Amino acid sequence: MSEKYDILVVEDEPVVLAAIRKIIESEHIAMDEALDTKSALSKLKRNTYALVISDLMLPRISGLDLIQSIKEDFPCVPVVVITGYATLEKALQSFKIGSFDFIPKPFDTEVFLGVLHRGLNYSRAMQGKDPHQRTFIHILDANETVCSAGTRYCLGCHAQIMFEETGTALVGVGETFPGMMGDLSHMDILVSREEITQGKCCAQFVTKEGLVNMFWAPLSGKIETGNDDLDKDIRLIDSDPYDKGWLFRIAPYNFEEEVQYLTRCERK
């Protein structure tokens, strides 16, 4: 019999699974669990889930394969990746194949709940919509790398980059943030030495409830300026994320190399 859950957690480590269950159930969210990719896929076929949270390192079949299968068969279900071996490449790979977000282990309740609620909100927002009706249209033919003014690139649905006339680029959030986080309190900039590195967390948004949403840098570069408007009004992230709500103006270091994890996109 088909059941309806909010979340499917795929994790082979019992202690992590138990901790997640504890956190999720305290929020009165219905959770189901799977210990490996195979059982996760069979559960996905049988039941309905709003969100999947999966480890990358699973026995036998890896989490990356699981995400790919979910993206093919259940394109409306966002997948959050958690991993104990968090490398830049893993994060970037996950975003590229369409993960909703990426949480490195160990995580605290605030970060976990931040992603959880954002993911559920995003899932709800996507319900009934054509999965391709997104804010950004990804241009599949991305062989030609362009960085002329106005060109946009995306890191999955997580972040976007817009090139300016001066060769600098504006880095901002993708469509998984605006309106999905609840009331924002402030933003923490997590950079040392005025530069951001592709695949590293460079900022986090904190809600009034204290939930944390991590933002992963889509490109490496030296930070030219931050966005003063955001300091004045953090709600720009929700209201005008793709124009006035940018986070950093950077001078990219190595776009040609890093573009492999990005897709060219147009705003709809």
Add this chain to the structure above:
Amino acid sequence: MPGVKNVKNKISHKLIAVGIVTIAIVGIFSYFITKSNQRTFILKVEHYANQLSEMIKSSTKSDMLFYRRERVHEIIDTIGQQKGIEKVRIFNKEGIIIYSSDRKVVGTMVDKRAEACYACHTADQPLERLSISERTRIFQLEDKVRSLGIINPIYNEPGCWQADCHIHSQEQKVLGVLDVSMSLAEVDRLTKENQTIVVLFTLAAIVSISVFLWYFFKRLITRPVQRIVAATNAVAAGNLSYKLEVKRNDELGHLANSFNEMTHNLAEAQTQLYHSDKLASIGRLAAGVAHEINNPLTGVLSYSSYLLKRSENDSELKSDLETIVRETKRCRDIVKDLLDFARPISPHKKSVNINDVIERALNIVASQLNFRNIVVRKKYTDSLPDVSIDDSQLQQVFINLLVNAADAIGEKGGTVSLATRTVQIKGKEQIQIDVTDTGCGIAKENISKIFEPFYSTKDQKGIGLGLSVVWGIIDKHQGTISVESELNRGSTFTIRIPVSPAAGVVKGEPQHE
């Protein structure tokens, strides 16, 4: 080391063999000299005897023709008494002794089987014309000295058968034989003397050659070889800083030079390998530990932060839980540093100018340097060739070095100098970058440790991976990094990167999942 001993044994064995061969050659040589001397002596005696025999024959010829027997006897007696002449005899065809220096045997038959005659006389065969060597024989009568006998046939001639006495008929070919025996005592004595001298000289030569060879072998080969063996043993025992003193310009001098060069290269390679190996194994360890430890840490952090969230009303519990959360997050950061360190990326190389990379690094740490009143001096070489490097990794190297320099200088302010130039190392063009600070310097005993992972002097500020990362990146670029430092004066880090790295040598550890 049994191998070395073996070689030494073999060399001495070979030398003994060489010595024996030398002695044998010298011995054979002296033997032939002695023999040849003896033969010369005997030839001389033979010649002399022959002459004497001819002389007797011609001086007795007229007396014979006129049959003056007494005069013949007289002559033979006189000659027979000469020193060294044993006997002079004349016997007729039948072998009857007609004349003799020893009168007692006159009229008796010569014993053709006696040793004196036997040599050239097969019994009962008449004497025919004989050459001088066939007429000579050397014999030794019992207990006597050796003698040389020479026979001289007296041939028939018209004067003989026409003489009035008519003793000889015309048909006879040989009338008789003149036999002269000469003592070889003097010759033998001289030969012996000669032999003794040659043997003595030979022995003296052998001994002096041996001593000479031994001395020079010891001086020129054994001692230097022993020194090289000692050096080899020292190196085998792990002392790679062992240096051989090179005084000579011969093959062994070259060997010592090569040896020194070899140990030097070996020491360098070992250090390089040691560091690479260490970094690689720490990378593997870190990756393994990070993965294993992150799951339990997730348990601790999520449970404690969950409890913290629920303990809003209990301030004491709240502060304890805050400590747990904070410290767990610290663990997380350490593991994260470790993972970043272990990240096995092979460089993505492209052709860039090092000066630009340094400028970018300076830009990034500029605020940190300004804040500490640090003056940056740049001594760039403008015509620096582009090098194929991973610029973001090299930038990381310069950032780490600059941050370290700033930390070494501290709050009191100082200078950081950056210099770039090209150098020729072993015929290969390299780019040298010197990063010099006027900071606190590094104590001598710590210099060897600074590139080791987890070595830190910055108490709480880091886990000591900065210079290790630097080392790893430079190593992957086939470059070298070295440091010179003086306490309280400052340090200079020198990086050298080949302009065109060796083809085919792609350093970089395998990606581990």
